[in-house]
Amino acid sequence: MTGAFTVVEPVMGTVASITVIGERTPRVERAIVACVARLRDDERVFSTYRDDSDISRLRDEGLELGDVDPRVAEVAAYCRDLRERSGGRFDAHWRGWFDPTGYVKGWSTDAATRAFDELLADGEVEAVGVNVGGDMRLRTAPTSDHGWRIGIAHPTHEGELLATVEVVDGAVATSGTSERGAHLVDPRTGVHLAGPVSATVVADDLTTADAWATVAAIAGIDDVDWMPVAPVASGIVWEHGRTRRFAGRVEVSAFHDVVAG
Amino acid sequence: MKKIVYAFMATVTGLVLLFSYRTSTAPESTSALADAPSSGVATVPKTTPTPSASASSGSPSSGSTSSGSTSAQTSSSGLTDGTFTGQAANTRFGPVQVQITVSGGAITDVQVPQYPSESGRDQQINSRALPVLVKETVQAQSAEVDMVSGATYTSTGYRTSLQSALDQARA
Numbered sequence: 001m002t003g004a005f006t007v008v009e010p011v012m013g014t015v016a017s018i019t020v021i022g023e024r025t026p027r028v029e030r031a032i033v034a035c036v037a038r039l040r041d042d043e044r045v046f047s048t049y050r051d052d053s054d055i056s057r058l059r060d061e062g063l064e065l066g067d068v069d070p071r072v073a074e075v076a077a078y079c080r081d082l083r084e085r086s087g088g089r090f091d092a093h094w095r096g097w098f099d100p101t102g103y104v105k106g107w108s109t110d111a112a113t114r115a116f117d118e119l120l121a122d123g124e125v126e127a128v129g130v131n132v133g134g135d136m137r138l139r140t141a142p143t144s145d146h147g148w149r150i151g152i153a154h155p156t157h158e159g160e161l162l163a164t165v166e167v168v169d170g171a172v173a174t175s176g177t178s179e180r181g182a183h184l185v186d187p188r189t190g191v192h193l194a195g196p197v198s199a200t201v202v203a204d205d206l207t208t209a210d211a212w213a214t215v216a217a218i219a220g221i222d223d224v225d226w227m228p229v230a231p232v233a234s235g236i237v238w239e240h241g242r243t244r245r246f247a248g249r250v251e252v253s254a255f256h257d258v259v260a261g
Numbered sequence: 262m263k264k265i266v267y268a269f270m271a272t273v274t275g276l277v278l279l280f281s282y283r284t285s286t287a288p289e290s291t292s293a294l295a296d297a298p299s300s301g302v303a304t305v306p307k308t309t310p311t312p313s314a315s316a317s318s319g320s321p322s323s324g325s326t327s328s329g330s331t332s333a334q335t336s337s338s339g340l341t342d343g344t345f346t347g348q349a350a351n352t353r354f355g356p357v358q359v360q361i362t363v364s365g366g367a368i369t370d371v372q373v374p375q376y377p378s379e380s381g382r383d384q385q386i387n388s389r390a391l392p393v394l395v396k397e398t399v400q401a402q403s404a405e406v407d408m409v410s411g412a413t414y415t416s417t418g419y420r421t422s423l424q425s426a427l428d429q430a431r432a
Contacts, residue, residue, distance in 0.1 A: 004431060005431060005432070006427075006428045006431040006432055008428050008432070010416050013415060013416065014413055014414055014415060014416060014419065015414070015416055015419040015424075015425075017408070017424055017427075017428050019407065019408065019428075019431065105413075129407065129408055131408050131409075131410075131424060133413040133414055133419075134409070134410050134411040134412060134413050134414055134422075134424070135410065135413070136408055136410060138408075148407050148408065149405065149406045149407050150406060150407065150408050150409070150410055151406035151408070151409045151410070151423065152409075152410050152411070153409050153410065153411030153412075153422075153423060155411075155412070158421075159423065161406070161409075161423075164406060172408075172410045173410065174410045174411050174412055175412060175413075176411075176412035177412065198411075198412060200410055
């Protein structure tokens with residue numbers, strides 16, 4: 001049985017919890033440092049709370065995408081695509097300027113987790129999970145059968161779980177109103193979601209999971225029209241005590257409603 | 262009610278078709294969300310033996326099987342009673358198959374009877390591939406989870422979060 005340890009670092013206004021299944025060697029330590037450094041550097045570029053971030057300068061100084069860090073153009077391209085595919089349920093331009101908050105964290109976590117690529121490939125660590133503020137990328141070495149058991153926090157019952165999900169190699173993201181009050185805005189109307197609403201999505205990577213969890217939360221429990229086009233594995237939408245679940249791009253909880261009715 | 266049943270009929274068709282034809286788009290982390298009444302433990306749904314369920318559940322390499330039904334009693338809902346088995350869909354982890362049971366015009370059971378079982382790793386993945394909706398919420402401690410996903414917390418909110426408790430236990 002190999003060891004497991006967790007390193008906690010403040011980043012992006014929240015906390016990153018990095019759990020390593022493996023020994024704490026100098027090489028592993030270096031990978032953790034590189035992972036956190038990438039998250040912080042992406043924060044420097046994308047933070048809307050910093051006047052000197054590339055995102056803020058793009059907004060305030062009338063710069064073009066070509067004038068700022070190339071990562072901004074990369075994320076902007078993803079966001080345009082997501083806006084189209086989600087039917088406007090996600091829109092980084094809804095305020096009239098480019099604000100990819102709600103997208104960057106997942107994207108950045110995927111990029112940061114690549115610091116462990118070599119360690120996983122040669123089996124020096126068995127598995128690595130990077131949880132940034134409740135959204136996580138989970139990696140498992142090809143030689144390992146480690147599975148991650150993920151709890152999905154109940155949106156209104158603090159300290160309790162709504163569901164659990166097992167992931168070997170993938171990502172889990174949750175968007176909703178529960179933790180910080182109503183901070184989700186429907187870009188189509190500019191209206192803050194009253195909630196409580198919570199959407200959890202499981203996908204191959206966190207860029208995808210985070211983006212579509214946001215879409216699912218914005219859409220709310222009565223709108224699942226986005227589901228057939230979402231490149232995700234499965235998920236749960238919860239609103240006012242009702243749940244809907246889906247897998248393989250179709251709803252599964254509907255069956256149980258039929259049984260119950 | 263009738264309208265609802267038709268809607269779900271469409272969903273069932275969609276489910277069976279999607280499981281049948283989704284190949285290249287199969288997600289890496291193939292998983293589904295399933296109920297586990299009053300328990301936080303993932304369980305594979307029980308298998309209902311029916312004539313049409315003879316779809317070689319033990320030999321994933323046998324390929325697809327066509328759908329069939331055990332009887333032809335059509336109810337007012339438009340759903341024919343019987344057990345219907347979709348074609349086995351090839352996923353990254355092997356073939357996956359969906360089976361529904363209709364009784365009295367209503368869907369009474371949905372199962373995924375076939376799991377890949379060729380390699381140990383596939384077995385591992387699939388025994389875990391059904392995420393569990395915890396109907397009766399349980400404490401994180403008793404659920405023995407590795408991490409907790411939830412709406413984004415602030416640095417302050419983290420201190421009282423379940424994730425924080427887990428991290429402290431493993432620091």
